[in-house]
Amino acid sequence: xxxxxxxxxxxxxxxxxxxxxxxxxxxxxxxxxxxxxxxxxxxxxxxxxxxxxxxxxxxxxxxxxxxxxxxxxxxxxxxxxxxxxxxxxxxxxxxxxxxxxxxxxxxxxxx
Ligand SMILES: [Zn+2]
Ligand SMILES: [Zn+2]
Numbered sequence: 001x002x003x004x005x006x007x008x009x010x011x012x013x014x015x016x017x018x019x020x021x022x023x024x025x026x027x028x029x030x031x032x033x034x035x036x037x038x039x040x041x042x043x044x045x046x047x048x049x050x051x052x053x054x055x056x057x058x059x060x061x062x063x064x065x066x067x068x069x070x071x072x073x074x075x076x077x078x079x080x081x082x083x084x085x086x087x088x089x090x091x092x093x094x095x096x097x098x099x100x101x102x103x104x105x106x107x108x109x110x111x
């Protein structure tokens with residue numbers, strides 16, 4: 001299945017091996033939501049919807065191109081697997097207030 005690396009967005013092909021069990025029944029027996037309804041007078045079963053739904057569940061939602069993918073820089077967009085950029089690592093905005101407090105109290109101590 002084609003997908004993209006969650007960190008660097010590179011194209012990826014993920015191999016998926018999945019046993020699919022799908023139950024098909026005629027409409028009057030289909031009170032179970034897991035049952036796929038067979039259309040009246042159908043002579044063929046279309047498995048594509050069942051297969052697609054099961055496959056979506058089987059796709060790992062955190063695919064990486066490799067275990068140690070470094071991703072892209074959130075500031076300049078450089079692919080950090082192929083090079084480095086001059087950006088400082090982004091500090092967590094949740095700490096900004098604390099850092100300000102810390103800076104302020106340090107100033108007071110100096111005074
Ligand atoms: Zn990657
Ligand atoms: Zn950067």
